[in-house]
Amino acid sequence: MSISRRIIAVTAFLILVFAVIPILIAVSGRKDFYYTLSSVALLSMASAGVWLTFHIGRINIGQGAYALMGGYVSAILVMSYGVSFWWTLPLAGLFCALASILIGLPILRLRGVYFAMVTLVLTEVARLLALALPVTQGAKGITSIPVEVFGLTLVPDFTMMENPRIAFYYLSVALMTACFALMHRLVNSRIGHICMSLQQNEELASSIGINIAQIRVIAYAISSFLGGLAGAVFVAATQSVYPSSFTVADSINFMLNCFLGGLGYVFGPMLGTLVLYFGWNLLFETGRFQLLIYSALMIALMLVLPNGLLSLGTLRKER
Amino acid sequence: MTFLLEAKGMTKRFGGLVAVNNVSFGVGAKEILSVIGPNGAGKSTLFKLISSFLRPTAGEVLFRGERISDLAPHIAARKGVVRTFQETTVFRNMSVRDNVIIAHHLRSKASLLGYFFATRQAKEDEAAFGRSADEILGFLGLESIAGETARNLPHGHLRGLGIAIGLATDPAVLLLDEPFAGMNHDETMKAVAMVRKLRERGLTILLVEHDMQAVMKISDRIVVLNFGQKIAEGTPSEIQRNDKVIEAYLGIEDEAIGL
Numbered sequence: 001m002s003i004s005r006r007i008i009a010v011t012a013f014l015i016l017v018f019a020v021i022p023i024l025i026a027v028s029g030r031k032d033f034y035y036t037l038s039s040v041a042l043l044s045m046a047s048a049g050v051w052l053t054f055h056i057g058r059i060n061i062g063q064g065a066y067a068l069m070g071g072y073v074s075a076i077l078v079m080s081y082g083v084s085f086w087w088t089l090p091l092a093g094l095f096c097a098l099a100s101i102l103i104g105l106p107i108l109r110l111r112g113v114y115f116a117m118v119t120l121v122l123t124e125v126a127r128l129l130a131l132a133l134p135v136t137q138g139a140k141g142i143t144s145i146p147v148e149v150f151g152l153t154l155v156p157d158f159t160m161m162e163n164p165r166i167a168f169y170y171l172s173v174a175l176m177t178a179c180f181a182l183m184h185r186l187v188n189s190r191i192g193h194i195c196m197s198l199q200q201n202e203e204l205a206s207s208i209g210i211n212i213a214q215i216r217v218i219a220y221a222i223s224s225f226l227g228g229l230a231g232a233v234f235v236a237a238t239q240s241v242y243p244s245s246f247t248v249a250d251s252i253n254f255m256l257n258c259f260l261g262g263l264g265y266v267f268g269p270m271l272g273t274l275v276l277y278f279g280w281n282l283l284f285e286t287g288r289f290q291l292l293i294y295s296a297l298m299i300a301l302m303l304v305l306p307n308g309l310l311s312l313g314t315l316r317k318e319r
Numbered sequence: 320m321t322f323l324l325e326a327k328g329m330t331k332r333f334g335g336l337v338a339v340n341n342v343s344f345g346v347g348a349k350e351i352l353s354v355i356g357p358n359g360a361g362k363s364t365l366f367k368l369i370s371s372f373l374r375p376t377a378g379e380v381l382f383r384g385e386r387i388s389d390l391a392p393h394i395a396a397r398k399g400v401v402r403t404f405q406e407t408t409v410f411r412n413m414s415v416r417d418n419v420i421i422a423h424h425l426r427s428k429a430s431l432l433g434y435f436f437a438t439r440q441a442k443e444d445e446a447a448f449g450r451s452a453d454e455i456l457g458f459l460g461l462e463s464i465a466g467e468t469a470r471n472l473p474h475g476h477l478r479g480l481g482i483a484i485g486l487a488t489d490p491a492v493l494l495l496d497e498p499f500a501g502m503n504h505d506e507t508m509k510a511v512a513m514v515r516k517l518r519e520r521g522l523t524i525l526l527v528e529h530d531m532q533a534v535m536k537i538s539d540r541i542v543v544l545n546f547g548q549k550i551a552e553g554t555p556s557e558i559q560r561n562d563k564v565i566e567a568y569l570g571i572e573d574e575a576i577g578l
Contacts, residue, residue, distance in 0.1 A: 185435060189435050189437065189441075190427075190444075190445070191435055193420075194421065194424070196410070196412075196413065197410050197413075197421050200410040200411055200413070201408055201411075203372070203392075203404070204404060204409065204410065204484070206391070206392040206393045206396070207370070207392055207401060207403075207485075208396060208401070208421070208424055208484060208485075208487070208488050209401075209424050209425035209488055210393055210424050211391075212393065213391075
């Protein structure tokens, strides 16, 4: 894509999410969409992290663990230590990144289905830890997380606004935009190419002098940072966090979002999350057939478009 | 004679099996040394031991007098001992040129963060890698396929790409894993000429190979393995006359010579 077309695309995207969507919501009066779209934005960030681990050739079904961890870190810091919400965001991300380095050092040596299985277990371990640890207050979770923490001089006081959902929408979308901008840069820089070389052949990568252990841990830490960050904002938006806030099902969804959007496209997780989230809700009308139709559609999509929805564009070009 | 790369008492056991047993030899600078032997003689194991992809049970590999046998492969590569793989091991979904560019990793002057922020050093690196990749592809006669995706290449070109990837790391010693396997006579002769050109570039070459004809043509010296042990070492004409070698090969002549 040429530079001018890229600028047009980015501007169009920014106008869409920051102006057109809020106007449409105001006109239609469907204010619940703010919450839905904030969720999509946050979940797509967590999915972007999963996508990055796919990029180094690892199937990551453990992002829920870091989303939950980030959520609890933020909630505990706000509730017990009176830390400003804004500070808890990077802190939650960094906490998850550090934890993922400690966890990743041993488990990233595993490949294929073995790594996938361990990460799947990780989500469950996180849930059980949240149930067991005193600081997370067990099954009760942490509730009534105050919203006044948003009173920061830089930003208008969110509580003063008629609908704090709007504030969360802008926050989530801004974070998502920043996240995908950074991801795009990362993937198109030499770091992304190095990650890709790991995905395609780790032995060859190490034979040309790439420290594969280091690159794997870095990619996993960035992935977990995004998971933790998304989890922290999510928890603030819902003002509560429970051990079941992020479960194995969420971890699997993060992975499916990547598959659906396309593993070869950095913006795949964004589209995948949007389609999956809304697709699931639309199928709600079908009642008890919801899961059946949903699963059948997913299988069909993977058969027809194994490279994800975004491969539609390139298919047309090839013909 | 001082050796650039030296294997001393290399031994590798897998459980009860001794794959390589107390093998010692050295490679001088700008020498072409081949390791040959019948199937199952331990050539591949020895190759992995020297390139640090396996750790020896006993013995060591010295490069410029320094022990490299317990290092991770990427550190051995950084020191200048780089291996190639057999044909299918390339970055399959990248273009040929990108394969070679990524293999310039060891020549990076900018840090990873530098690449993220596209600092001046990073841009200089990228430009230099591109020029160097074009030079290497030209040197190996692969410039016409620079834009092809690696997975679509025919076998002969894949072998060339493997060598191009190795060259991009700017090694002192290049270890070639069966560079002539599966090639017909013409292809082999071209590949032999290519390996000679590598030596003219100043590289030291150690190769592991089945193809006797090519090995006899190309090698300065030959090390012969059988059942994990070194049974002979010498120039091609010495090896051809060596009784132990003839004996080792006679029993399985068909496989070894590829008739």
